[in-house]
Amino acid sequence: MKIGVFVCHCGSNIEGTVDTAAVAAAAREFPGVAFATDTMYTCSEPGQEEIVNAIKEHQLDGVVVASCTPRMHEQTFRRTVERAGLNRYLFEMANIREHVSWIGKDREANTNKATELVRMAASKLLHNRPLLSKQFDINKRVLIIGGGVAGIQAALDCAEGGLEVILVEKTTTIGGKMAKLDKTFPTVDCSCCILGPRMVDVAQHPNITLYAYSEIEEVSGYVGNFEVKVKKKATYVDWDKCTGCGICMTKCPSKKATDFFNEGIGKTTAINIPFPQAIPKKAKIDANFCMKLQKGKCGICAKVCPSGCIDFTQQDEFVTEKVGAIVAATGFDLFDWTVYGEYGGGRYPDVITSLQYERMLSASGPTGGHIKRPSDGKEPKNVVFIQCVGSRDKSVGRPYCTGFCCMYTAKQAILTKDHLPEAQTYVFYMDIRATGKNYDEFTRRAMEEYNAKYIRGRVSMIYPKGDSLLVRGADTLMGTQVEVDADLVVLAVGADSSAGAAGLAEKLRISYDSYGFYMEGHPKLKPVETNTAGVYLAGCCQGPKDIPSSVAQGSAAASKVLGLFSKDKLASDPQVSVVDIKRCIGCGKCIKTCPFGAIKEIDFRGMKKAEVIETVCQGCGICTSTCPQGAAQLQHFTDNQILSEVNALCQF
Numbered sequence: 001m002k003i004g005v006f007v008c009h010c011g012s013n014i015e016g017t018v019d020t021a022a023v024a025a026a027a028r029e030f031p032g033v034a035f036a037t038d039t040m041y042t043c044s045e046p047g048q049e050e051i052v053n054a055i056k057e058h059q060l061d062g063v064v065v066a067s068c069t070p071r072m073h074e075q076t077f078r079r080t081v082e083r084a085g086l087n088r089y090l091f092e093m094a095n096i097r098e099h100v101s102w103i104g105k106d107r108e109a110n111t112n113k114a115t116e117l118v119r120m121a122a123s124k125l126l127h128n129r130p131l132l133s134k135q136f137d138i139n140k141r142v143l144i145i146g147g148g149v150a151g152i153q154a155a156l157d158c159a160e161g162g163l164e165v166i167l168v169e170k171t172t173t174i175g176g177k178m179a180k181l182d183k184t185f186p187t188v189d190c191s192c193c194i195l196g197p198r199m200v201d202v203a204q205h206p207n208i209t210l211y212a213y214s215e216i217e218e219v220s221g222y223v224g225n226f227e228v229k230v231k232k233k234a235t236y237v238d239w240d241k242c243t244g245c246g247i248c249m250t251k252c253p254s255k256k257a258t259d260f261f262n263e264g265i266g267k268t269t270a271i272n273i274p275f276p277q278a279i280p281k282k283a284k285i286d287a288n289f290c291m292k293l294q295k296g297k298c299g300i301c302a303k304v305c306p307s308g309c310i311d312f313t314q315q316d317e318f319v320t321e322k323v324g325a326i327v328a329a330t331g332f333d334l335f336d337w338t339v340y341g342e343y344g345g346g347r348y349p350d351v352i353t354s355l356q357y358e359r360m361l362s363a364s365g366p367t368g369g370h371i372k373r374p375s376d377g378k379e380p381k382n383v384v385f386i387q388c389v390g391s392r393d394k395s396v397g398r399p400y401c402t403g404f405c406c407m408y409t410a411k412q413a414i415l416t417k418d419h420l421p422e423a424q425t426y427v428f429y430m431d432i433r434a435t436g437k438n439y440d441e442f443t444r445r446a447m448e449e450y451n452a453k454y455i456r457g458r459v460s461m462i463y464p465k466g467d468s469l470l471v472r473g474a475d476t477l478m479g480t481q482v483e484v485d486a487d488l489v490v491l492a493v494g495a496d497s498s499a500g501a502a503g504l505a506e507k508l509r510i511s512y513d514s515y516g517f518y519m520e521g522h523p524k525l526k527p528v529e530t531n532t533a534g535v536y537l538a539g540c541c542q543g544p545k546d547i548p549s550s551v552a553q554g555s556a557a558a559s560k561v562l563g564l565f566s567k568d569k570l571a572s573d574p575q576v577s578v579v580d581i582k583r584c585i586g587c588g589k590c591i592k593t594c595p596f597g598a599i600k601e602i603d604f605r606g607m608k609k610a611e612v613i614e615t616v617c618q619g620c621g622i623c624t625s626t627c628p629q630g631a632a633q634l635q636h637f638t639d640n641q642i643l644s645e646v647n648a649l650c651q652f
Contacts, residue, residue: 005035006063008096018111144165144326151167166228222534226323228322252300292312325535329537335398385426391492406492409429577612
């Protein structure tokens with residue numbers, strides 16, 4: 001094999017601490033190397049043309065590029081060698097930027113290490129073999145998990161693109177957190193007026209099938225051919241018959257059920273429709289509070305229902321859908337603010353969350369849009385907002401910034417003044433982060449036009465004082481302690497990953513971080529893709545973001561799905577495991593350890609053997625390290641290829 005080596009300067013990124021010319025000179029002495037050079041920017045168009053010309057001129061059989069991370073440019077260089085007539089897997093990449101130049105300043109030591117990495121790559125390349133992809137059919141249907149604004153946007157974009165969409169929402173209505181908001185920043189327009197028509201579009205679109213009050217039970221298969229088992233939870237109401245008239249709600253005698261849509265402010269009936277604009281507008285019975293289901297008595301709703309849709313015998317139902325791609329748009333939950341004992345830990349009724357306050361402001365909320373203290377129903381005169389509750393706080397394990405809290409606090413301060421002109425608002429903040437279009441102007445408006453008093457500092461304690469609350473904190477700009485008598489305290493609670501996010505990630509076989517948010521394929525180049533082909537992200541499941549960003553990411557995920565489905569067939573990645581049937585003893589260890597379910601047991605002449613399902617295999621290599629006989633080998637990373645790198649490193 002004749003190998004060509006190309007060492008990249010990467011401007012000063014590599015050349016600043018690595019003598020790239022010396023690395024190229026050393027590479028010329030390696031076994032199999034017929035050509036070696038250093039170049040300024042190998043990934044640029046002239047750099048790629050230099051590789052193509054060198055392959056043709058020197059009749060090269062393989063190429064090594066020493067530059068940055070393969071995660072960024074491996075596909076680029078594979079396409080380059082293909083243009084020159086080589087198989088794309090007769091290419092190796094040595095990472096001498098992240099692994100060398102960026103982690104040390106000793107030029108001589110860095111040059112030696114870079115030389116060793118190039119030697120290892122060249123040694124492995126000598127054992128590389130051409131690999132070919134296989135093509136397979138694709139199911140052009142898409143599953144979207146989560147019916148918030150990001151999921152709605154992704155569903156509508158995909159449906160408008162001609163795709164059949166399956167939208168699964170775990171609650172009884174789509175809309176997510178945005179449906180609970182009164183107004184949106186920075187335009188202060190009605191949230192439901194914006195979202196409502198989009199929700200109706202989902203319900204009426206012929207290409208969208210909506211499964212509300214449903215969850216993902218199981219996911220199998222691979223990109224282009226996923227099989228998803230969906231659990232439709234029992235509502236005890238036949239939704240095919242229910243008209244959403246609401247008569248059952250007015251007659252239900254059980255009025256102590258938790259009102260989840262209104263964030264627990266007040267109670268609701270055991271059978272209810274979350275809010276007037278709900279999609280689907282169907283009733284659901286809360287089995288925990290229904291007297292008929294709990295005690296066998298009552299059943300008034302069934303007697304008064306004009307369409308006869310009440311069914312107390314209803315059970316969970318399972319349906320299986322086959323799709324080619326999946327978009328996760330599972331949204332977020334609020335951080336459990338009750339861990340803050342200094343804020344009352346949930347003991348004081350007049351200390352509420354920002355989302356509870358939104359429901360109080362909303363005309364469809366429990367107070368009809370009137371701001372009232374939960375403790376006595378009186379209008380508050382002094383309203384205190386406390387920012388960064390569950391954000392930027394290492395003491396509760398949430399060091400990240402939620403990003404939108406500063407903005408919705410400013411919005412709520414403005415709305416408070418609109419509802420209660422005589423009220424005074426105070427905002428305790430750490431830093432104001434208002435980076436979007438017209439965001440900073442909006443916060444200035446809250447301060448200057450609506451006289452919201454912003455106090456830079458944390459609140460140390462809240463405790464009762466008569467029929468009000470004393471909020472004690474610090475003003476770090478003035479260097480003084482501050483005490484405010486508050487009638488109502490609103491906590492700007494940060495975003496947490498949605499409940500069950502980790503479990504769903506396991507089913508989808510995607511990665512998630514220590515906070516439960518899903519990991520993107522690359523933070524810059526693949527912001528909506530995951531490590532599992534065919535699974536995409538949209539909205540706050542990937543990290544906290546505001547409505548415009550969620551909508552944009554929903555459309556981005558839809559564009560990825562449309563791009564994926566633009567082909568009639570997909571090509572598989574040949575970097576998959578292969579089982580040598582002669583060496584396999586049928587122990588089944590590889591089957592048990594494979595995280596993707598890509599290995600199955602077969603009968604071979606009366607003996608148990610393992611076989612890899614190539615289209616499912618993701619090339620993780622766990623089976624290779626598990627197999628006691630070495631029968632399972634990962635193509636392009638076989639034992640011989642890895643050992644050749646080890647030998648190249650250890651021989652000097």
